[in-house]
Amino acid sequence: MAMVSARTDYEELRKAHIGENQARLAALGLQNTTADLRSLTPSAKSDRTHVRKYKKIDYSSIPLRRSARLGGKTPPLQEKLSYFEGSDTRGNSNAKRRLSLDGRCASKSRGSLYDPVYGICCHFCRQKKLCGEEDCKRCGELDMTQPCAGKTECSVCHSSNGVLCRACLKVRYGEEMEEVRTNKDWMCPHCVEDKGLDPFWICNSSLCLKKRKMVPTGIAIFKAREMGYKSVAHLLKDELRRRN
Template identity: 65%
Template sequence: MGRLRAKTDYESLRKARILENQARLASLGVQKAVSELRSLTSSAKSGKRKWHKVDYSSTPLRRSNRLKGKSCISELSVKGESGLSQLSDVEDDGEKKRPANAPLMRVKRGEIGRLSPDALARRCSSKGRGSLYDPTYGICCHFCRQKKLCGEEDCRRCGDLDMDQPCIGKTDCSVCHSSNGVLCRACLKVRYGEEIEDVRANQEWMCPHCVEEKGTKPYWICNSSFCLKKRNMAPTGIAIFKAREMGYESVAHYLMDRLRKADKRGG
C-alpha cells in the first residue's frame, strides 16, 4: 500500500513539472518558432527540381589515342613548383633507343619551358637526390622513386631543360638502358657503394640487374624494394647505418655477404 502511494505521488509531481515546463516554453514562444521551422522545411521538401534532358548527339564522343592508332600526346600547361612556362604537345618517341637518363620529350609547337631563378637556385642546393621535384622533366630514380631534377651544376638537361642531353646526376646502364639502371647520386652511394663520377667515367658501367645476369659479381643483387619483393625478400628499409656499423661499404655489400653465408649454410 505504501509503494502504491509513493508511485502516485511521483506521477503527480512529474505531471505538474511537465505542465510547468510547457507553460514556460509557451511564454518564451519556442513552440511557435518550432512549428514555423517545420512548415518551412516541409515546403522546401515538397518542391521538385526541374529535369533537363541533355542532348549528347551535338557533342563528339571522346576516343582514346590508343583506339585511334595515334601516339600518346598530352597538352600541358605547367607553371608551379618547378617554375616552368607554357608547353604544348609533348610526346614520347620510342623509335630510337636512347639512354635511360636521357628520355626524349619532343615539343612540336610552342616554347620549351625554362626554370625560374628561384627554381635554379633550389635545384643546386642538394646534390644527393636533388631538391626540386618536377613531374614533367624529372627522371625517376629506380630506388628512391623520386622524380626530381638533379642537383649537378653542370647538368644541361636539368638546368637548361635541354632534352638532347643526358642527366649527369642519374646513371644509365650500358647494357639494358632501362629504368632499372637509373639511380641518383645518393642511392648509388648509399645502396651500392659507387660514386656518380666513377660511373660517368666508365662507359661500360652495368646496373645491378645486368651484373647479376652476367654473373660477374656473385650474390650481387639490386636491393630496391621492388626487386627484393620479387625475390620474396623483405625490403631492408634504412639499412645503411647497420651496414656501416658492421663494416660494410653499402647495403648491397651487406646483403651480398648475407646471401653468401646463407648459401654456405644451406650447402
C-alpha cells in the same frame, strides 16, 4: 448475342456495387475526408519561404592559371636546399645526420625540385626530381635533348633498372657518380647478376626484393656502416653468401 448480354450484366452489376459503396461511405461520413485533408495540408510550393536564386559567375574577369612551361617560359629553378638544413628536429644523432648529408638526402645527391617532364625517375628511390648537378644541362637548362648528369645509365640494358641517382648509387651500392661517368662499360646490378660477374650481388630496391620474396631493407645503411660495410648491397652480399 450471348456475349453482349453477359457484358451488359457485368456492367450493371459493377454499377450496383459502386452505388452500394458510395452509399456506405455517405452513411459513415467519409466522402469529404480526402478533400478536407488536402485543404488542411499546405502545398510544397506555398511552404517555401526562401528560394535560393542562381547566381551566374562571370569567369571572363578571373585570370586563368596557365603553366609557364606551356607558355614557352622557363620556370625559375628553386634553390638547392638540404633536407637537413638547420637544427635536427627529429632527434637523430650527429653521426646519423652526417651520414645523411654524406649521400642520402643532400640536395646535390637527390635534388630538391620535382619535375614530371625533365626529371628522370630513380630505380631505387623512385623520385622524379631534377638532379641538382651543376654541369647537368638537362636539369639546369631544362634541355630535353641532353642526358641527366645526375642519373646513371646501364651500358647493357639501357633500361629504367639501371637509372640511379647519386645518393642511391652511393648509399645502396657503394659507387660514386664520377666513377660511373668515366666508365663507359658500367653495368647496373641487374646486368651484373644476369651475367654472373659478381656472385650474390643483387639489386636491393624494394621492388626487386619483393620479387625475390625478400623483405625490403629500409634504411639499412646505418646498420651497414656500423658493421663496417661500404653500402647496403655489400651487407646483403655477405649475408646471402653466408646463407648459401
